[in-house]
Amino acid sequence: MTDDYLKKTKIQAKNVDFFYSDTQALFDVSMDIPEGRVTALIGPSGCGKSTFLRTLNRMNDVIDGTRLTGKITIDGQDIYAPEMNVFTLRKRVGMVFQKSNPFPKSVFENIAYGPRIHGNNDRTSLTEIVERSLQGAALWDEVKDRLDDNALGLSGGQQQRLCIARALAVNPDILLMDEPASALDPRSTARIEDLISELRGDYTIIIVTHNMQQAARVSDITAFFYEGHLIEFNKTKQIFTKPSKQQTEDYITGRFG
Amino acid sequence: MQKSLLRDKIVRLILQSAASMSILIVILIFVFLGKEGFSFLLDPGISELFGTKWNPVSFDKELFGIIPLFTGSLLATVLATIFAVPVGVVAAVYIAEVASPAEREIFKPFIELLAGIPSVVVGFFGLIVVAPFVKNLFGLSSGLNALTGSLLLALMAIPTIVSISEDAIRSVPQAYKSASLSLGATKLQTIWKVTVPASLSGIVAAVMLGIGRVIGETMTVMMVTGNAAVITTSPFASVRTMTATIAAEMGEVPFGSHHYAALFCIGIVLLLMTFGLNMIAQRVMRKYRMG
Numbered sequence: 302m303t304d305d306y307l308k309k310t311k312i313q314a315k316n317v318d319f320f321y322s323d324t325q326a327l328f329d330v331s332m333d334i335p336e337g338r339v340t341a342l343i344g345p346s347g348c349g350k351s352t353f354l355r356t357l358n359r360m361n362d363v364i365d366g367t368r369l370t371g372k373i374t375i376d377g378q379d380i381y382a383p384e385m386n387v388f389t390l391r392k393r394v395g396m397v398f399q400k401s402n403p404f405p406k407s408v409f410e411n412i413a414y415g416p417r418i419h420g421n422n423d424r425t426s427l428t429e430i431v432e433r434s435l436q437g438a439a440l441w442d443e444v445k446d447r448l449d450d451n452a453l454g455l456s457g458g459q460q461q462r463l464c465i466a467r468a469l470a471v472n473p474d475i476l477l478m479d480e481p482a483s484a485l486d487p488r489s490t491a492r493i494e495d496l497i498s499e500l501r502g503d504y505t506i507i508i509v510t511h512n513m514q515q516a517a518r519v520s521d522i523t524a525f526f527y528e529g530h531l532i533e534f535n536k537t538k539q540i541f542t543k544p545s546k547q548q549t550e551d552y553i554t555g556r557f558g
Numbered sequence: 559m560q561k562s563l564l565r566d567k568i569v570r571l572i573l574q575s576a577a578s579m580s581i582l583i584v585i586l587i588f589v590f591l592g593k594e595g596f597s598f599l600l601d602p603g604i605s606e607l608f609g610t611k612w613n614p615v616s617f618d619k620e621l622f623g624i625i626p627l628f629t630g631s632l633l634a635t636v637l638a639t640i641f642a643v644p645v646g647v648v649a650a651v652y653i654a655e656v657a658s659p660a661e662r663e664i665f666k667p668f669i670e671l672l673a674g675i676p677s678v679v680v681g682f683f684g685l686i687v688v689a690p691f692v693k694n695l696f697g698l699s700s701g702l703n704a705l706t707g708s709l710l711l712a713l714m715a716i717p718t719i720v721s722i723s724e725d726a727i728r729s730v731p732q733a734y735k736s737a738s739l740s741l742g743a744t745k746l747q748t749i750w751k752v753t754v755p756a757s758l759s760g761i762v763a764a765v766m767l768g769i770g771r772v773i774g775e776t777m778t779v780m781m782v783t784g785n786a787a788v789i790t791t792s793p794f795a796s797v798r799t800m801t802a803t804i805a806a807e808m809g810e811v812p813f814g815s816h817h818y819a820a821l822f823c824i825g826i827v828l829l830l831m832t833f834g835l836n837m838i839a840q841r842v843m844r845k846y847r848m849g
Contacts, residue, residue, distance in 0.1 A: 363736075414751070
């Protein structure tokens with residue numbers, strides 16, 4: 302991990318344990334996620350990768366009885382510190398979900414929702430944000446004439462890119478993606494992957510995926526989780542060509558999971 | 559094989575007739591109301607109904623203007639809606655989205671209990687508690703007025719509004735809420751800007767059903783609105799509703815008289831109103847239904 306482009310750490314997890322009531326889901330997870338790069342979290346179902354993803358914007362907080370020990374910092378700031386404003390945190394750390402979940406509102410209102418709740422009600426500024434966000438998510442050309450249509454009328458792939466645009470609209474610097482393409486056809490998947498490559502550099506992206514090829518294609522760094530433990534964390538190339546742990550090799554070659 | 563097919567057919571027939579029963583009953587109600595009310599249209603004529611005075615028993619001239627009764631019902635209904643809708647919807651939001659499971663376990667049965675209180679008992683409560691309260695609060699000579707009536711009507715509509723709205727709110731997919739929260743919205747912002755709009759069709763349906771209950775309510779309004787058949791927009795005035803008129807006068811009216819037919823005409827108007835309300839509710843529900 303000496304390469305220059307991975308040098309600057311954006312997110313640092315240190316000895317993170319996570320519990321759902323009495324069940325421990327993460328065990329002593331530590332990793333340094335580099336700024337402006339794509340980090341893939343892989344592992345079999347239930348391995349804790351999604352849970353880890355959700356600790357980064359504290360979306361686990363909404364589930365009763367969850368508990369975290371250890372420390373997670375973003376730009377050196379402890380996001381679980383008592384003085385941390387979770388709403389500001391989530392504004393900085395955008396999230397895209399497995400199943401596209403646009404609001405049952407117009408395309409415009411979907412994008413404008415985020416800026417609006419953060420106090421922006423200026424129509425001109427919102428119009429500009431909507432256009433910029435949709436362009437950022439490579440969706441503008443397809444929907445620019447349908448901004449007032451209900452977002453639920455878009456195709457599955459378009460809906461997912463709309464969700465990405467919606468996340469971009471509040472100017473996050475980190476994007477969390479929880480299997481963003483798992484419900485999409487191959488062509489839409491390819492578009493999402495292209496989009497991730499375009500966003501790389503401007504945003505620190507952490508993506509959970511079940512698709513090994515996808516992880517290999519889009520990510521710079523890969524973290525392999527197994528039963529709540531971080532087994533291996535290394536450059537993607539390294540993980541997919543010369544994994545240092547037997548479990549990692551077994552998983553990526555399809556021997557289990 | 560043959561036997562089970564036959565059994566299937568018979569069961570199907572039984573279910574079908576049970577389901578058709580409701581349609582049949584609605585049609586029969588229409589037919590008989592129409593049959594009894596129809597004679598009024600011939601003599602003394604439909605225009606009599608649009609008069610502004612209801613004075614059906616008189617040595618001088620009998621007057622069958624249902625406008626004051628209609629406005630009475632309308633005033634009570636509108637006021638009751640104004641009271642019941644905000645309270646009902648806010649309560650539903652609270653129970654569905656904010657209350658802890660333990661709280662919900664307490665609220666739900668009480669609201670269902672409230673829905674089950676007989677209207678005559680609500681009327682008693684109105685007479686001895688609400689009417690004096692309204693009278694003292696506003697310094698009126700009598701507490702038996704549209705305001706008191708509509709407060710009690712609201713009380714009866716609230717359980718309907720709460721329980722149906724709550725179901726609608728709870729059925730909003732978690733995915734919408736997660737999306738909102740992940741953008742940095744607070745719980746309150748999520749509720750008002752995402753959850754409530756997404757469940758609007760159900761909430762509108764709940765409100766319509768609540769209003770339906772209010773329009774049709776008879777006993778309570780008869781007991782507490784004062785029953786003066788005057789055209790007014792003042793909540794402090796005594797009013798008489800269509801339902802109360804029918805209930806109060808049906809027992810003493812000579813069979814087949816003009817008065818008798820007029821009461822049936824009121825019944826038809828009521829039926830048409832609730833019918834219209836239902837149709838609006840269905841239209842709204844279809845329009846806002848989410849894909």
